[in-house]
Amino acid sequence: MNPAARAHRPPQFDTARLIDDRRIRIVVCCGAGGVGKTTTAAALALRAAERGREAVVLTIDPARRLAQSMGLSELDNIPRAVAGVDTSGGGKLDAMMLDMKRTFDEVVEDHTTPERAKQILANPFYQALSSSFAGTQEYMAMEKLGQLRARSDWDLIVVDTPPSRSALDFLDAPERLGSFLDGRLIRLLGGTARAGGRTYLKLLHAGFSVVTSALTKILGGELLRDVSTFVNALDTMFGGFRERADQTYALLKRPETAFIVVAAPEPDALREASYFVDRLSRDAMPLAGLVLNRVHPSQPGGIGAEQAVAGAERLEAGGSDELTAALLRLHAERLRLAARDERVGERFTSAHPEVPVTHVPALVGDVHDLTGLRRIGDLLS
Amino acid sequence: MGDWEGVRLHVVTGKGGTGKTTVAGALAMALAAGGRRVLVAEVEERQGLAQLFDVPPLGYDEHRVSSAPGGGEVYALAIQAREAMHEYLDMFYRLGRAGRALDKLGFVDFATTIAPGLRDVLLTGKAYEATRRRTGDRFVYDAIVLDAPPTGRVLRFLDVTTSVSSLARVGPINRQATSITELIHSPRTAVHLVTLLEDMPVQETADVVADLRAAHIPVGAVVVNQVRPAHLKPRELAAARRGRLDSDTIADGLRSAGLPASDDVVGLLTREAADHAERVALERKQRSVVDDLGRPVYELRRQPDGIDPTALYELAETLTEQGAV
Known part of the structure; x- marks a missing residue:
């Protein structure tokens, strides 16, 4: 590597120190889809537990076999102890998979009378909201995180974030949904009975009938009736949705939280990581570092890529030493892949020179047991 | 068509x-x-x-x-x-x-x-x-x-x-x-x-x-x-996976290519070959799963x-x- 490139070396991200730091109570793993977020979260939580912390990992959508390895065969929204964890250091590991609908139901049940709750839960609009609205998963992940933090069963919560269109959705979607649920549109959709407030009245005056007739045209009258019942039953909860989202958001800003951005050495994944890092810094949220997964390692020493290709060509031209020629081709290819990963990584680092980075080499085969997670944990440290 | x-x-x-x-x-x-x-x-x-x-x-x-x-x-x-x-x-x-x-x-x-x-x-x-x-x-x-x-x-x-x-x-x-x-x-x-x-x-x-x-x-x-790309022949892949590639042959080849043939270099190439062979074996397994889906398959390098x-x-x-x- 030339000296100029060396100047771009980012600080080393020390995940071991992070999870050993007892002041850190929440670790959030975010990033684009397919970069190994869930595996990273699980590996960190396991390592923390085996180093004496009482950890819980909240996963959102784990691959089947990884989930099985942690005993998460059912999605029941309750943290359960993971078997096979070395607890001799005094730690423990619980794991849970988020059930967004059930979490939503619980929020409703906690905040209204049993009678009203029953009404809401049976409402078709609520059922759509709690199972298929965009942002519900993120909102409920945040909600669950807030609940876990409020209990004193763990001293470290590791969160995997939902597979969204954009990593930023984890931060933005709860607020968006909360604002919608507390906002005037839903009141308008729900009919005029409960409407209040001057602004609203003015708007109402200006074009209410035009607007409702437009909405009826677009969405159909049946939906509006469902929303209306929903809004009326929800009465006591208005104002609460956005507040809850805001509370968890504030939790994420506290110094006890650490964000870990996970990426693979691909331009897309790193661009996403870059957006996310910018956002965290704009909102003064605590970023711990970047985990760059699946990096092709460059072997120091040995033969350079061009040298290897030239050597292979020489042997191929002579028609001899086929095996060595093939090995040289292979070697050159690995070096090129490593160089490319390094270039892509450097682009990120030149935009964010202050962000600590750790590399996890590309492994042969997938991780789907605790042994594999331990290995990732070692590589991360 | x-x-x-x-x-x-x-x-x-x-x-x-x-x-x-x-x-x-x-x-x-x-x-x-x-x-x-x-x-x-x-x-x-x-x-x-x-x-x-x-x-x-x-x-x-x-x-x-x-x-x-x-x-x-x-x-x-x-x-x-x-x-x-x-x-x-x-x-x-x-x-x-x-x-x-x-x-x-x-x-x-x-x-x-x-x-x-x-x-x-x-x-x-x-x-x-x-x-x-x-x-x-x-x-x-x-x-x-x-x-x-x-x-x-x-x-x-x-x-x-x-x-x-x-x-x-x-x-x-x-x-x-x-x-x-x-x-x-x-x-x-x-x-x-x-x-x-x-x-x-x-x-x-x-x-x-x-x-x-x-x-x-x-x-x-x-x-x-x-x-x-499949650089190695099936027989070589099998040997590479078991760590049985012949060091002397590789060293001879390196010398013929005018490259350093130290034990370090030979060792590195052998390890890379073993890793490659391991991956190829896994890929074969996955490829057969893909073939079993019964759809046209295209490969891009x-x-x-x-x-x-x-x-x-x-x-x-x-x-x-x-x-x-």
Whole structure:
């Protein structure tokens, strides 16, 4: 590597120190889809537990076999102890998979009378909201995180974030949904009975009938009736949705939280990581570092890529030493892949020179047991 | 003639990180070869196509981004839900003042970021419109390639009727969803899956193929991306895996090539070969899972230096050679 490139070396991200730091109570793993977020979260939580912390990992959508390895065969929204964890250091590991609908139901049940709750839960609009609205998963992940933090069963919560269109959705979607649920549109959709407030009245005056007739045209009258019942039953909860989202958001800003951005050495994944890092810094949220997964390692020493290709060509031209020629081709290819990963990584680092980075080499085969997670944990440290 | 004669809408999906945008671009280029015109559209507001074709960020209008072998043209479009919503409201309702009031009230935000399925109806609706657009009696585009959401979310994305039915059980949105659904379930559509020969992407591919079949959505090809060239012969692979490559032979070869032949170098090459052989063995296993899906399979080689427009051209030709066009 030339000296100029060396100047771009980012600080080393020390995940071991992070999870050993007892002041850190929440670790959030975010990033684009397919970069190994869930595996990273699980590996960190396991390592923390085996180093004496009482950890819980909240996963959102784990691959089947990884989930099985942690005993998460059912999605029941309750943290359960993971078997096979070395607890001799005094730690423990619980794991849970988020059930967004059930979490939503619980929020409703906690905040209204049993009678009203029953009404809401049976409402078709609520059922759509709690199972298929965009942002519900993120909102409920945040909600669950807030609940876990409020209990004193763990001293470290590791969160995997939902597979969204954009990593930023984890931060933005709860607020968006909360604002919608507390906002005037839903009141308008729900009919005029409960409407209040001057602004609203003015708007109402200006074009209410035009607007409702437009909405009826677009969405159909049946939906509006469902929303209306929903809004009326929800009465006591208005104002609460956005507040809850805001509370968890504030939790994420506290110094006890650490964000870990996970990426693979691909331009897309790193661009996403870059957006996310910018956002965290704009909102003064605590970023711990970047985990760059699946990096092709460059072997120091040995033969350079061009040298290897030239050597292979020489042997191929002579028609001899086929095996060595093939090995040289292979070697050159690995070096090129490593160089490319390094270039892509450097682009990120030149935009964010202050962000600590750790590399996890590309492994042969997938991780789907605790042994594999331990290995990732070692590589991360 | 290629495997997809009569298909007007090519949907490309894959697990995150498998290179579906690259494959969508290469497929568009392959389909455009020989003087045709193809539109490739993205829906996730990532500007992946602009990166791929090395052009400035795309807006909500169709831009020519590349020529194709033999005089074809590739156009690209970044479908944005908000723009599509406005277009839709204008087209179907001529709402005028009420439309602006809806926007002020946050209805457009609601429809494009929160409401289940509405966003997808808007996005697929735009692609649907492009498949039908004509000038005179000719289609404007010979084919549309849709760079769709990843496998984890693609079924919900395509299954627009079910998604919107919880919101709009009747009315024009429902009708629009029904027309889109009809196209997506017809032989004029093919959903192609991009995968790597690794455990998780292949598993997801198999899962989504089963889901698509259950939903009666036509499954297209499986595109195996980033395939490693087979440098070693089967016998050598077996030996490499067991760590039994002959060091002296390798050292002799290195000397013949005029390269250093120290134990370190030989050891490094041997370890790399063992690692490679291990991966090849895993890939073989995954490849047989892919073959068992019973769909046409295309292989694209790994581009060790990354993707640029030249590499894209080569990938398009590879797809054509393997029967995609």
